[in-house]
Amino acid sequence: MFIAKLKSGKIISILHSSEEVIDELKKKGPFYCPSCKQELILKRGKLKMAHFAHKTTCIIKPEGETESHLLGKKKLFHWLQRQGFHPRLEAYISEFKQRPDLLFKWKERQAVIEFQCSVIPSEEILKRTSTYLKHHFYPIWIIHDSLLRKSSFTIHLNHFISQLIFHKKNKAAIISFHPQNEEFIVYQSIIPFSTNRALTIANKYSFNETFDTIFEIKPRRVNFLPYWITVSESWLIQRSILPGARKNRFLQFLYQRNLHPINLPWEIGIPLPQMHLVETPPFEWQFYIWYFFLYTKNIGTVIQKDELSRCMFHKLNQYVRFRPYPFITAREKFQPFENYVSFLTTLGFFKVMGDKLIVKQKPKLLSNGNIDRKRRKQAYYFKNKERILRFFYLTD
Template sequence: MLTALTKTGKKICLGFEYRKDTLMSLRDKEEFICPVCQERVLLKLGDQRIFHFAHKLGGQCREFYENETYEHLEGKRQLFQWLIKQNIASVLEYYDRNIQQRPDIMFNYNGKRYALEYQCSTLPDKVFTKRTSTYLENGYIPLWILSSSHLHQKRKDLITLSNFQYSFLRTASSGKLYIPAYCPEKQIFQLVESITPFSIKNSFAHLSSLPIQSIELDSILDPQNDHPLTQARWSKEMEKYIFNWALHPRAEHKPFLQEVYNQGLNIFLLPPEIGLPVDHSVLIQTPPFIWQTYLFVDVLAHKTPHELITLKEIYTSFQKRISKKQIIIRHLPQVKNVNPFSVMIEYLLLLEKFNFLTRKGDMIFEVQKKILFPHTNREKEEAKQNFLVQYENMLTRS
């Protein structure tokens, strides 16, 4: 830990740049107390780790604080100094006795109170959710920043994200979702933006690297960048993924494959209109080609040109599949103002762009033409090429 109290109640914060000889002199004269458990702590001034306080053996909160790694100590120290240099009122290791939580940094900005947590180790989902909910219920805006060591880029535009990493997802004012990360060794922020998953763990995304010396808080709280994904790139990766997925199905995949077969459809011959990327598809853990196939089977397949589709029909299908656990909603503790059903509406609006539907009101669409399944690989390839030629520009995200 980096903060402690003296016996006289003075706070010592090692987030500031103290000289070693100053601290040695202070250590000779003072005893230090943990602000949380009120037990004695020792001031460690070794050459191998950064200066820090440590609980004596047997301390009540020793187990929690002594598990801190160098990366965590140094990371929160750098983030604290970064905020202070921007004249942002900040408290390192602030302990809120009312909620019995101690964010790495508490700070006030633009009239709002933030709880910054720099997370280097994996947290159980229940713990992450409870901490986040407690902050929100008590007037804090949680700002979870992931250690960059958890980011695993497969290729330039592809990244693997676990449910734990998705927990760090937060919303910019534009409605775009992103994950902030930080690397104390390189002293760079990394922003995972334009996240468009095509499987449970694999996603297209743009990873920005921003030196801490040249970036301000607004750029982390509200990034405004957009990095459009081309349909050709998406289509190529989706095709490969579906082929491998269907060729080597797991036990949990078989009900979906059986339903597709019972409907007289071929998973290897999906039309290009099924499995499209939409802005907020990250809200749904189920791969896009699966939930869009369910929507087709439940509603779209039964409609002929000029028939109407209501959002109530779409919602009924959506809820039915959720209740059967055929569509899984991703648990995102920090994303509170976006309804997962909006993903379905985004997909319908995409079909409207492609002239399959026309919107007739807030709750009604009219079918203009049916989505047709190819019968052969040749037909599928022709349909895909026609689709790319006609609609590439329409799929560029605004």
């Protein structure tokens, strides 16, 4: 911490203090945490920044603070100041007992930044986010880039990381900051292909970029379909051969109906926007839509659109799981399913009439789905490239 309270009640900051000032300040102790009221120790070393540390665990933020956390807070504070914001560092909000790293006003709304440098339970992130929103504060989670497990086009999307996703309208991104390199990296177009892995596009920004540039979320238009074909095929093959496959609920559903995943058509498992809202792998939840609303229906069947909503949210609630985002509405949760139905409509399977869908074409299973599979799938995606990518262009 850079902020402390003296016994007199005066609040002091050592953010810009020289070594001499800090040495003099040490004589004025004891120091107390403005949030939890517990005693603090003023630490100053040759290699580490001067800071206050709790003698015991803080009940407000029990995870403590690393050197990277202190450095990141300091640099983010100055970054906001340079752009005309008036941030408050480590401000304690007594109304609901939270101490965000930074508090400032953004677009006539109180906003907070939490710079996360260590892994904490996802339930804690969910709790803090919900508390901020309940009291009309806009929460922004920024993660230290070193905590992300990633490769060229993929990112590990576990419960902890997924809770840090920044949402703005119909766009989503993971905002990371590397204080030592003074660099922001924004991971956009997050498209899961399994429960905990996703394709993503990383955009790097220097420390001189503006707040609006980074948080506007304008993804580059990149054709990621070749990568999707590779990772989605790998997921599907592994799903069938992993230990415990016989007990997998999805595979059991297939086999009980004499269906094999390798023979399911290419229109199942399509990358679409907003899929990160659904924790269930896209191949699975898209199959359920395909099966219940196409495969088992006759041509000419009329389907009320709210039937799809009831099916995904109620009938299939044991099969389809959502990620717990407190600020996502039911309408927004439904968007991935609506996108998929729209995609099937562009292929001619449905005709839309107001709030109804009419089945116009019966789907077909693949014959010899394991033969020449890669080439056939590539040909399908090449043919439908614009149909798929247009969904992402419309959300840019």
